[in-house]
Amino acid sequence: MTEFRTETDSLGPIDVPANALWGAQTQRALTLFRIDNERMPQEMIVPYAILKKACALANHKKKHLDTKTKDLIARVCDEIIDGQHHDMFPLPVWISGSGTQYNMNVNEVIANRCSQLAEHPLGSKGPVHPNDHVNKSQSTNDNFPSAMYMAVAIQTFLKLLPSLRILKDTFFTKSKEWKDIVKIGRTHMQDATPLTLGQEFSGFGTILKETLYRLDNALGEVYSLPLGGTAVGTGINTHSGFDEDAIYFISKLTGQPFIPASNKFAYQGNHDALVQFSATLKTLAVALNKIANDIRLLACGPRTGIAELILPANEPGSSIMPGKVNPTQCEALTMIAMQVIANDAAVTMGGTSGALQMNAYKPLIIRNVLHSIRLLTDGMRSFRKHLLEGLEPNRERIESNLEQSLMLVTALAPTLGYEKAASIAHHAHETGQTLKEAALELGLISEQEFDLLVVPDNMVGPKD
Structure with a gap:
């Protein structure tokens, strides 16, 4: 039997699998959104971990996050970036249109792994809190689209x-x-x-x-x-320069030229x-x-x-x-x-x-x-x-198709005119003759002149 622990969020307690790194909000989403078996794209996991690390670094830079908390968050984010804990992101695609549950899944995994590293119980929200620390200076409304x-x-x-x-x-x-x-x-x-x-x-x-x-x-x-x-574009609950600092760290971590949006x-x-x-x-x-x-x-x-x-x-x-x-x-x-x-x-x-x-x-x-x-x-x-x-x-089929084509007659149009050249093509098609046989039978051109003009190799570009 699966063992559980009890975690709480603002709506109250809920049972979570004992060994899961996710928490209450992720568990609620797993219960409420049992829709299809397609998970949120795996390609979102590492970018989100990079974003969370960058935010922790930016918050620490302006002394809004202490060094110990910053180091714990960064360490866990590095683990995720290196491919660990990816099985701890079980949410389907079809959740809240903002992605709130997925953001909280990331926050909870990071916070609970920090608890493990600090030898605190899973679900204790200490020494790192999913909202107050991992999600500091952020809202799903700005970090999910950024990810x-x-x-x-x-x-x-x-x-x-x-x-x-x-x-x-x-x-x-x-x-x-x-x-x-x-x-x-x-x-x-x-x-x-x-x-x-x-x-x-x-x-x-x-x-x-x-x-x-x-x-x-x-x-x-x-x-x-x-x-x-953050919530609506105003930057409420951030500090001055947070966006520039966080996105600078994102660019440094990814090697990609990310910049702050000109208008959030x-x-x-x-x-x-x-x-x-x-x-x-x-x-x-x-x-x-x-x-x-x-x-x-x-x-x-x-x-x-x-x-x-x-x-x-x-x-x-x-x-x-x-x-x-x-x-x-x-x-x-x-x-x-x-x-x-x-x-x-x-x-x-x-x-x-x-x-x-x-x-x-x-x-x-x-x-x-x-x-x-x-x-x-x-x-x-x-x-x-x-x-x-x-x-x-x-090559044999290419040559055969080329030889049988009636449209080689196009090379005769500048000399004979469109109408006479067309009559040669029609006559050849109706009688089953070659273009050359049809042209000579109609008496519209000499054999020597035909051979000089109808050369496929000379028809693949403009004349000098």
């Missing part, structure tokens, strides 16, 4: 951007390798003029490079933290920075969806489709059709893209729902933004590792 922004910035810097950069670089590497492979282009899903496979893949790389710029710009807004605004009323009343950032993640998802679908189309076959790309044979593709290879990495990435787009819709709805001095949809917003970051990071890595790096051109 949200910190988590997004840290995960983006450490995981999303590196994954995106490597994928982008891999596309440019393929572009260089395939710069001399001339193939037929397609617009409206119909044959068009030639380009090189390298040019096609350079387009994919550039799409991702431009998305990197967009993410960098959107991230700039996320670095502004409302910490120090704006940053606590809404979370437009995260709405904008989510929209940029959606833009990345849209780009990845297009790229994955294009590669899936170019690889369709292997005998009755376009089949200009050869997919790595990672796994059997069918439970009934032997020898089938499917574009499963493309499928996974496009599903991820759709989920990120859906996540952004939820973030948008949450962002529109702020009222007066607070937005009460914070858990919804941070859950979906961090989920999108995680999906995109993992999805891009998997796509690169298991598809893109092993992708090969089908």
Whole structure:
């Protein structure tokens, strides 16, 4: 049987598992919000511990917290930052829209661990009190969004951007390798003029490079933290300079350029920075969806489709059709893209729902933004590792498709004019002839001049 201890909060006593580091308010939330089995994102734990340590340092700097208390709080925060006690944050996503219970979960874990270190009983709230010391100079209304922004910035810097950069670089590497492979282009899903496979893949790389710029710009807004605004943005129960000091320590501990929000009323009343950032993640998802679908189309076959790309044979593709290879990495990435787009819709709805001095949809917003970051990071890595790096051109099919294309006739238009060139294409299609055979039969051009003008290698860029 589970053993319990009794803890109290302003509503009275409640039983808490004897060995749990959380306290009364966390336990009440576990009882009141038995909704789904998805916990608050794990990516919030370390940023919150960094924030609590920074606040303790800032309070101590101005002598609002004694050295012993500061040292105990900092020590426990370091333990959490190093990966300890993460199982002590059991709350689901779907709690108070402000995140109050989660903030108190953090406060209670730190205070109770301080009690352990000081050889005081769990739940004694001594020598460190969860509200009076760990939460000193703070409100959930300013520290929860600050931890949200910190988590997004840290995960983006450490995981999303590196994954995106490597994928982008891999596309440019393929572009260089395939710069001399001339193939037929397609617009409206119909044959068009030639380009090189390298040019096609350079387009994919550039799409991702431009998305990197967009993410960098959107991230700039996320670095502004409302910490120090406390309940409604006024900074009640803080001291002068607390926000600058605390955020300085946050920047020092994370190595990230966090700064105090220019207007705390704006940053606590809404979370437009995260709405904008989510929209940029959606833009990345849209780009990845297009790229994955294009590669899936170019690889369709292997005998009755376009089949200009050869997919790595990672796994059997069918439970009934032997020898089938499917574009499963493309499928996974496009599903991820759709989920990120859906996540952004939820973030948008949450962002529109702020009222007066607070937005009460914070858990919804941070859950979906961090989920999108995680999906995109993992999805891009998997796509690169298991598809893109092993992708090969089908040179024979590329050459065959190029030779059969009627749109090579475009090279004749400057000499013969649009109408005569079009008549050659139509005649070739109707009779099953090659372009050259149709042109000669119609008597519109000599064989020598046709051979001089219709050279696919000369059609992949402007003439000198």
